[in-house]
Amino acid sequence: MCPIDDSEAFEAAAQSSLAARAMAARPAPYLDGLNPAQRQAVEALDGPVLMLAGAGTGKTKALTTRIAHLLFTGSAQSNEILAVTFTNKAAREMKERVGRLMGQTVEGMPWLGTFHAICVKLLRRHAELVDLKSNFTILDTDDQIRLLKQLIVAAHIDEKRWPARQLAGIIDHWKNRAWTPEQVPAGESAAFNNQGVALYAAYQDRLKTLNAVDFGDLLLHVVTIFQAHPDVLEQYRRWFRYILVDEYQDTNVAQYLWLRLLAGGHRNICCVGDDDQSIYGWRGAEVGNILRFEKDFPGAQVIRLEQNYRSTPHILAAASGLIAANKGRLGKTLWTEADEGEKVRLIGHWDGEEEARWIGEEAEAMQAGTRGMRPYSLDDMAILVRASHQMRAFEDRFLTIGLPYRVIGGPRFYERMEIRDAMAYFRLAVSPEDDLAFERIVNTPKRGLGDKAQQKIQQMARTNGVPLVVGARLLIETGGITGKGAGELRKLIEGIGRWHGAALDARESHIELAERILDESGYTEHWQNDKTPEAPGRLENLKELVKALEEFENLQGFLEHVALIMDNETEEQGAKISIMTLHAAKGLEFPVVFLPGWEDGLFPSQRSMDENGLKGVEEERRLAYVGITRAEEVCTISFAANRRVYGQWQSALPSRFIDELPEEHVDILTPPGLYGGGMAAPAQSGIEQAAASANVYNSPGWKRLQARSGARPMAQPRESRTITIDAQAVAAYETGARVFHQKFGYGTVTGIEGDKLDIAFDKAGEKKVVARFVVAAEQADDVPF
DNA sequence: CTGACAGTAGTTTTT
DNA sequence: CTACTGTCAG
Numbered sequence: 026m027c028p029i030d031d032s033e034a035f036e037a038a039a040q041s042s043l044a045a046r047a048m049a050a051r052p053a054p055y056l057d058g059l060n061p062a063q064r065q066a067v068e069a070l071d072g073p074v075l076m077l078a079g080a081g082t083g084k085t086k087a088l089t090t091r092i093a094h095l096l097f098t099g100s101a102q103s104n105e106i107l108a109v110t111f112t113n114k115a116a117r118e119m120k121e122r123v124g125r126l127m128g129q130t131v132e133g134m135p136w137l138g139t140f141h142a143i144c145v146k147l148l149r150r151h152a153e154l155v156d157l158k159s160n161f162t163i164l165d166t167d168d169q170i171r172l173l174k175q176l177i178v179a180a181h182i183d184e185k186r187w188p189a190r191q192l193a194g195i196i197d198h199w200k201n202r203a204w205t206p207e208q209v210p211a212g213e214s215a216a217f218n219n220q221g222v223a224l225y226a227a228y229q230d231r232l233k234t235l236n237a238v239d240f241g242d243l244l245l246h247v248v249t250i251f252q253a254h255p256d257v258l259e260q261y262r263r264w265f266r267y268i269l270v271d272e273y274q275d276t277n278v279a280q281y282l283w284l285r286l287l288a289g290g291h292r293n294i295c296c297v298g299d300d301d302q303s304i305y306g307w308r309g310a311e312v313g314n315i316l317r318f319e320k321d322f323p324g325a326q327v328i329r330l331e332q333n334y335r336s337t338p339h340i341l342a343a344a345s346g347l348i349a350a351n352k353g354r355l356g357k358t359l360w361t362e363a364d365e366g367e368k369v370r371l372i373g374h375w376d377g378e379e380e381a382r383w384i385g386e387e388a389e390a391m392q393a394g395t396r397g398m399r400p401y402s403l404d405d406m407a408i409l410v411r412a413s414h415q416m417r418a419f420e421d422r423f424l425t426i427g428l429p430y431r432v433i434g435g436p437r438f439y440e441r442m443e444i445r446d447a448m449a450y451f452r453l454a455v456s457p458e459d460d461l462a463f464e465r466i467v468n469t470p471k472r473g474l475g476d477k478a479q480q481k482i483q484q485m486a487r488t489n490g491v492p493l494v495v496g497a498r499l500l501i502e503t504g505g506i507t508g509k510g511a512g513e514l515r516k517l518i519e520g521i522g523r524w525h526g527a528a529l530d531a532r533e534s535h536i537e538l539a540e541r542i543l544d545e546s547g548y549t550e551h552w553q554n555d556k557t558p559e560a561p562g563r564l565e566n567l568k569e570l571v572k573a574l575e576e577f578e579n580l581q582g583f584l585e586h587v588a589l590i591m592d593n594e595t596e597e598q599g600a601k602i603s604i605m606t607l608h609a610a611k612g613l614e615f616p617v618v619f620l621p622g623w624e625d626g627l628f629p630s631q632r633s634m635d636e637n638g639l640k641g642v643e644e645e646r647r648l649a650y651v652g653i654t655r656a657e658e659v660c661t662i663s664f665a666a667n668r669r670v671y672g673q674w675q676s677a678l679p680s681r682f683i684d685e686l687p688e689e690h691v692d693i694l695t696p697p698g699l700y701g702g703g704m705a706a707p708a709q710s711g712i713e714q715a716a717a718s719a720n721v722y723n724s725p726g727w728k729r730l731q732a733r734s735g736a737r738p739m740a741q742p743r744e745s746r747t748i749t750i751d752a753q754a755v756a757a758y759e760t761g762a763r764v765f766h767q768k769f770g771y772g773t774v775t776g777i778e779g780d781k782l783d784i785a786f787d788k789a790g791e792k793k794v795v796a797r798f799v800v801a802a803e804q805a806d807d808v809p810f
Numbered sequence: 811c812t813g814a815c816a817g818t819a820g821t822t823t824t825t
Numbered sequence: 826c827t828a829c830t831g832t833c834a835g
Binding site for chain 2: 111112113139140141142144163165166239240241243275304305307308411412413414434437468471473474475476477478509510588589606607608609630631632633644648670671
């Protein structure tokens with residue numbers, strides 16, 4: 026099957042060519058809103074183009090306008106453009122925006138999608154070239170692990186010392202590099218107890234017999250086909266006249282090869298990306314791909330988008346200063362026309378709990394507009410953490426103070442246990458021979474079919490060369506299983522038969538069928554009887570799942586898409602502050618951003634540094650860069666001197682990235698109740714001092730604590746360090762007096778007006794402050810720490 | 811086969 | 826400290 030035979034493609038081509046001709050007469054209005062660099066990127070249609078798009082520079086706009094321009098000028102039909110993204114979200118957004126630009130006159134772009142979605146399409150057409158049938162199933166990670174576990178056990182390897190998860194990681198890594206089992210280099214032969222490669226080969230064999238592929242295979246198989254069948258490749262080279270790639274810095278070797286193969290003829294490839302935002306090296310992304318672009322495609326145009334429309338100058342300068350410490354960058358200079366705004370704010374805390382407490386209070390204050398800035402909605406705020414376990418402190422705190430929050434990321438909808446279980450039932454209804462689905466639900470809900478019963482089923486199926494359902498039936502018929510289990514198993518098998526029949530004849534709506542399956546299988550009941558606090562949520566999710574079916578014609582269609590596409594973005598109402606990892610925040614933006622946990626070992630993560638050395642630190646630094654550049658107006662970085670790690674109290678130094686922030690763009694806030702400002706060595710200045718002093722690293726209390734490491738900080742910092750001044754004390758201030766303020770730090774009184782003082786703060790400038798908020802400087806130095 | 815206990819590990823994540 | 830996995834006794 027070649028794409029040119031595709032009648033659907035032909036129709037689309039005919040339609041869009043009419044549209045293009047009709048429009049060609051009119052000028053191109055979409056070009057108006059572009060800056061010169063964007064316009065250049067849009068108009069350079071032919072030959073290789075690298076669009077280096079810094080954070081917030083209107084990359085998606087340029088990309089989508091470029092597509093519009095291709096269509097508008099008649100350079101290509103909508104089905105001759107290959108546009109790849111990494112996520113469904115990005116693909117969806119792009120489709121929408123192209124549609125809007127073209128005024129809906131264009132048929133949807135059939136080849137705009139994720140690498141994986143496009144590969145599924147290609148692979149279904151040419152499955153036989155890699156010994157698959159075109160109706161192959163796509164395994165999720167769960168199935169994959171289960172399969173590998175079986176192979177590990179079969180190879181008599183101690184599954185405890187060599188967990189399936191690890192093998193899955195290794196195989197993934199190899200697939201990312203586009204290595205088939207035969208192509209894995211000799212240097213890797215020691216992997217997984219010297220048996221990695223053999224297990225990989227066995228795994229691929231097993232997948233073939235199951236007529237299944239995993240995510241990595243989608244790309245690997247297509248690359249294999251392209252390499253082994255030049256005629257097939259040639260068709261697609263001709264068919265895809267223009268290629269666009271989003272987030273090029275995230276491509277792995279397999280994706281890179283895939284792109285090079287396809288672009289090899291006409292070289293009309295436009296890659297968009299930002300080397301400074303490459304944060305997925307750990308899952309196979311090669312920054313080298315983007316750094317090497319000009320070598321790979323000689324004569325390539327490199328266009329830099331540098332005007333930033335997102336952040337204030339201080340935020341941009343802080344981010345730029347930080348990222349400058351990385352070597353081997355392509356280099357960009359972001360600039361903006363925005364007003365100066367707030368400096369990046371830096372604050373140190375005693376421990377992680379105080380950090381969470383402070384951020385909670387700060388969020389509330391910013392919501393109320395009592396920070397000398399405009400009020401912000403909670404929807405405008407985000408907390409970006411390095412590792413998901415850091416979220417907990419915030420959740421705990423926000424729950425106790427009743428601050429609404431939302432956690433972004435975490436297990437996705439379709440990854441949840443109940444959804445997978447339900448899907449397994451649906452899969453069986455569509456194809457009863459789906460062994461992995463059968464395995465998953467034989468004993469869910471509990472049917473009294475434990476390991477032993479399941480082994481018998483497996484054995485029966487294997488010796489007769491039949492799927493598990495059939496094996497199970499044989500087992501019952503031959504009396505290989507008796508008692509409660511036998512009855513339950515019979516009920517299940519009959520159920521599957523019934524559901525399969527219903528799915529085939531399609532008289533019943535697939536939605537009713539789905540509900541009936543969940544009902545008759547006892548799955549719904551299973552959760553209704555469950556008393557754990559998660560149970561109601563899970564039932565809710567099941568309802569959600571059934572609702573999602575409405576958008577599809579039948580169960581088959583649903584399952585077809587669900588493996589690749591399906592995020593659950595149930596928008597609850599009410600403003601909420603968002604909590605997510607830095608990785609999850611890429612591509613997003615918020616007026617107010619909190620970046621907690623900037624401590625060496627946590628961020629940059631120790632593991633990253635241990636395992637990848639300088640490369641690791643650089644990727645962490647890019648992550649920090651991504652974090653800062655998410656902020657539009659207010660960016661607050663914080664760190665804690667003490668943190669509970671696995672139940673043990675540990676102390677840490679402020680992140681090295683803090684030292685790398687350019688001082689002149691950073692504003693140092695003094696933590697609540699911390700009077701450490703004067704304790705640093707006087708020669709120190711700027712950020713170093715803030716880090717050192719705000720944390721009381723030099724204080725006796727700090728040293729005492731280090732001596733008895735592992736112990737809970739004995740003094741509750743809050744109580745011991747909060748000093749209230751009584752009314753008489755106010756009278757004591759005179760012009761020239763040295764005072765200390767919790768937020769603004771040290772200063773000198775320059776005037777008195779009733780209960781308000783004019784104070785020239787050393788760091789924060791001139792401010793008018795109510796007298797009870799300050800304390801005499803000497804007193805501050807005496808605080809017991 | 812199930813529930814209770816012990817042992818162990820413990821970044822980042824899309825498809 | 827916690828969440829998950831595997832083992833063991835009922």
